[in-house]
Amino acid sequence: MTSYVALLRAVNVGGTGKLPMTELKAICVAEGFENVRTYIASGNVVFSTGRSELEVKVALEKRLAAYAGKPVRVAVRTAKEIKEVLRANPFPDAPPNWTVAIFLDSPPPADTLDLVKGRQDEEVRLGKREIYVAFGAGMGRSKLKIPIEAGGTARNINTIAKLAELAAAI
Structure with missing residues (x-):
């Protein structure tokens, strides 16, 4: 048995994708x-x-599409991988609630950083299948646009730490 973390995109955020956790x-x-x-x-x-991992992703996306009536993207990581994402955070001194990892299905393209727009005081780094962003003045004021982000889902470092802890316990 493998322990997994599944992260759904655009669920219960800004009035979109209502899905009770029950x-x-x-x-x-x-x-x-x-x-x-x-x-x-x-x-x-x-x-x-x-x-x-692929079987989990496909099964969840199929069931979620049936439930929601539209596609729901899911990023899947093993317990070991989610712990590695946390450990690889290139911004350990940045506020964890203003630092995110954007989870992708595959490695970010080499030109990802070249395509970033609207950068002010944010710092952006590439990970294995993630993009890390430290929002200097906070996410709410940011104009940062990362085109590849549309295919992923972001979680802040506090959430990633808790998910790593939960996944390690099962």
Whole structure:
């Protein structure tokens, strides 16, 4: 059995993609996942299963599309990978609530940093399958645009730390 973290894109954020976490948990249990736990209302779930990462992603996206009536993108990481994302944070001294990792399905393209627009005081670095951003004055005022971000989902360092802790415990 492998412990996984699944991160749903655009769920319960800004009035879009309403999905109660009780429903997300029920979807995961119906899919046969074990030790299912959700964390905060923004589409974070940890669980264990004998399936591969790709199988987990496909199964969740299929069930979520049926529930929502539209595609819902899911980023999946193993417990080990989510811990590595946390450890690889290139901005350890930045406020963790203003620092995010944008989770992608594959490595960010080499020209990702060249395509960033609207940068003010933000710092951006590439990870394995993530883009790290430290928002100097906070996310709410930022005009930062990272085109590849549209295919991913972001979580702040506090959330990533909690998800790593939960995933390690199952």
